[in-house]
Amino acid sequence: MFETISYETRGKTAWITLNRPDKLNAFNAVMHKEMxxxxxxxxxxxxxxxxxITGAGRAFCSGQDLSESPEGADYSDILxxxxxxxxxxxVGMEKPVICAVNGVAAGxxxxxxxxxxxRIASEKASFIEAFIHVGLVPxxxxxxxxxxxxxxAKAMELAVLGDKVNAAQxxxxxxxxxxxxxxxxxxxxETFAEKLAHMPTKAIGLIKRYLNKSWExxxxxxxxxxxxxxxxxxxxxxHQEGLAAFLEKRKPSYTGK
Amino acid sequence: xxxxxxxxxxxxxxIALISLNRPRVLNAINRPMVTELLHVFESYDxxxxxxAFVLTGNGRAFAAGADIDEMKNDDAISLELLxxxxxxxxxxxxxxxxxxxxxxxxxxxxxxxxxxxxxxFAAENTQFGFPEIKLGVMPGAGGTVKLTKLMGQKKALxxxxxxxxxxxxxxxxYGVINRVLAPEIVLDEAVKFAKTVASKAPLSVRLIKETVYxxxxxxxxxxxxxxRKNFYLLFSSQDQKEGMKAFMEKRPAEFKGQ
Numbered sequence: 141m142f143e144t145i146s147y148e149t150r151g152k153t154a155w156i157t158l159n160r161p162d163k164l165n166a167f168n169a170v171m172h173k174e175m176x177x178x179x180x181x182x183x184x185x186x187x188x189x190x191x192x193i194t195g196a197g198r199a200f201c202s203g204q205d206l207s208e209s210p211e212g213a214d215y216s217d218i219l220x221x222x223x224x225x226x227x228x229x230x231v232g233m234e235k236p237v238i239c240a241v242n243g244v245a246a247g248x249x250x251x252x253x254x255x256x257x258x259r260i261a262s263e264k265a266s267f268i269e270a271f272i273h274v275g276l277v278p279x280x281x282x283x284x285x286x287x288x289x290x291x292x293a294k295a296m297e298l299a300v301l302g303d304k305v306n307a308a309q310x311x312x313x314x315x316x317x318x319x320x321x322x323x324x325x326x327x328x329x330e331t332f333a334e335k336l337a338h339m340p341t342k343a344i345g346l347i348k349r350y351l352n353k354s355w356e357x358x359x360x361x362x363x364x365x366x367x368x369x370x371x372x373x374x375x376x377x378x379h380q381e382g383l384a385a386f387l388e389k390r391k392p393s394y395t396g397k
Numbered sequence: 398x399x400x401x402x403x404x405x406x407x408x409x410x411x412i413a414l415i416s417l418n419r420p421r422v423l424n425a426i427n428r429p430m431v432t433e434l435l436h437v438f439e440s441y442d443x444x445x446x447x448x449a450f451v452l453t454g455n456g457r458a459f460a461a462g463a464d465i466d467e468m469k470n471d472d473a474i475s476l477e478l479l480x481x482x483x484x485x486x487x488x489x490x491x492x493x494x495x496x497x498x499x500x501x502x503x504x505x506x507x508x509x510x511x512x513x514x515x516x517x518f519a520a521e522n523t524q525f526g527f528p529e530i531k532l533g534v535m536p537g538a539g540g541t542v543k544l545t546k547l548m549g550q551k552k553a554l555x556x557x558x559x560x561x562x563x564x565x566x567x568x569x570x571y572g573v574i575n576r577v578l579a580p581e582i583v584l585d586e587a588v589k590f591a592k593t594v595a596s597k598a599p600l601s602v603r604l605i606k607e608t609v610y611x612x613x614x615x616x617x618x619x620x621x622x623x624x625r626k627n628f629y630l631l632f633s634s635q636d637q638k639e640g641m642k643a644f645m646e647k648r649p650a651e652f653k654g655q
Binding site: 349368369371372 | 521581582
C-alpha cells in the first residue's frame with residue numbers, strides 16, 4: 141500500500157522499512173506522507189507494542205532527496221510539513237521505537253535515528269551530520285536530540301565538522317545502544333524489539349512521555365509528573381499482573397494495558 | 398439518571414459531574430445541549446446537595462466545536478430573534494464553582510464553553526483553538542472577549558486570526574488554563590480539586606467568585622469598594638464566627654455555609 145516504504149507486523153512488532161534503496165532511502169514528499177501514515181497506524185494498532193524503523197539495501201537513510209527538492213522551495217515549509225510532524229509522531233507515540241541503523245544515516249536520516257527511543261547499529265552503520273557540507277544546519281530535531289544524547293561539546297563537533305562517525309565510535313560516545321555484527325543484525329533487532337513488545341507497554345509509554353518532558357521541566361515539575369505517572373501505572377493491568385506473578389513465583393504475562 | 402439527551406449528570410460527595418455526551422460528533426455543542434447544561438447548572442446552583450460542579454466531555458474530545466449543521470442556514474435576523482446566547486449569558490450567573498476537565502479537542506464553541514468554567518484543568522493532549530475564521534465567521538459566545546482578557550490583545554489576535562490550535566502547554570503559559578495533567582487522570586484531579594474547594598467555607602467561596610469576576614470589569618477603585626462590601630457581608634455569617642473561634646481554639650473549623 142506504500143510506494144516508498146514498507147510496513148509489516150512481525151509478532152507484536154511493527155516494521156517500517158524505508159524502501160528507496162537506489163536513492164539510499166532518501167526522503168521525498170511521498171515518503172514524508174507515507175511515514176506519517178505508517179507511524180500513525182503503528183500507534184493506533186493495539187496489537188502493536190513496539191516499532192522498528194530500518195532501511196532497505198545498504199543505507200539506512202541519506203536524508204533529503206536533493207534531486208527532488210523543487211527549485212526555490214522554502215526549506216522551512218518542507219520541515220514544518222514534512223519532517224517535523226514525523227519527528228513529533230515518533231516522540232508522541234507511547235510505545236518503544238527502535239531505529240535499526242543498517243547502513244549510513246546521513247543528514248535528516250541521522251535526525252530520524254536520533255528521534256527514536258533506541259538505536260541498534262549494524263557494524264556497517266555510520267552517522268554523518270552532512271548538512272554543513274552544503275552550508276546548512278542540522279534539522280528535523282537533530283539540534284534538540286544530539287546534545288541530549290552525546291553532550292554539548294560532542295554535538296558541536298559532530299554538527300559543525302560533519303565528520304563521518306562509524307558504528308563503533310557511535311557506540312563509544314553513547315549515540316547507539318547496541319552494536320551488532322552484520323550477519324546477526326536482523327535477528328538481534330527482532331529479539332530486542334519483541335522483548336520490548338512483551339513488556340508493560342503502558343509503563344514504557346509513561347516513562348517515554350515524562351523522560352521527554354524532563355528536559356524542559358524543573359525538579360518540582362518532574363516530581364509531580366512521577367506522581368501522576370505512578371498513579372496511572374499503579375492502576376494498570378500489567379502492574380497487577382507483575383505483582384501477582386511475583387507472589388506466585390511465575391513469569392508475568394503482560395498485555396500492555 | 399440520564400433523563401438528558403446531550404449530557405450525563407451524576408452527583409457524588411457534593412460534586413455534580415456533568416459530561417457532554419455526544420461523543421460520536423466529538424460533543425459538538427448544539428442548542429439542546431446548552432439548554433440542558435443551563436438547566437442542570439441552575440437547578441443545582443440552589444441545591445444544597447451540590448457544592449461544586451465538574452464539567453467534562455465523554456469520549457475523545459471535550460468538545461470539537463458548535464454544531465455547524467444547526468446554524469448553516471441561519472441569517473442575521475433569525476439569529477437575533479432566536480437570541481440563543483441568552484442561555485450562555487445565564488451560565489455566567491452560576492454562583493457555585495465550576496471546574497472544567499478538558500481533553501482532546503476544545504475548539505470554537507467548545508472552547509467558549511470551557512471558558513465559562515471558573516477553573517480549567519487540561520490533559521497534556523488537549524488542543525485549544527478558535528477555528529471560526531476558517532468558516533468565515535468569528536466566536537459569538539464570548540470567545541473573543543474572554544480570550545483577550547485572559548491572554549492580552551496581541552496573543553489573542555494572533556490565535557483568533559490564524560485559527561490554529563494551541564497546545565495545553567501554551568494555554569497554560571498564557572494563563573488561559575490552571576493546570577496541565579496526564580490525560581488518564583485529569584478528571585480525577587479536577588474532581589479532587591472540586592472537593593477541596595467544596596470543603597472551604599461556602600459563602601467565602603461564593604463571594605470570592607463574585608468579586609473576582611467583578612474585578613475583571615471594574616476599575617481598581619470600584620473593585621475594591623465591591624470587595625470591601627463582600628468582606629463586611631461575610632461578618633454576618635455563622636461561618637465567620639466559627640472560623641475565627643476555631644482558629645483561636647486551634648481546631649479545624651466546621652463550616653455550614655450560613
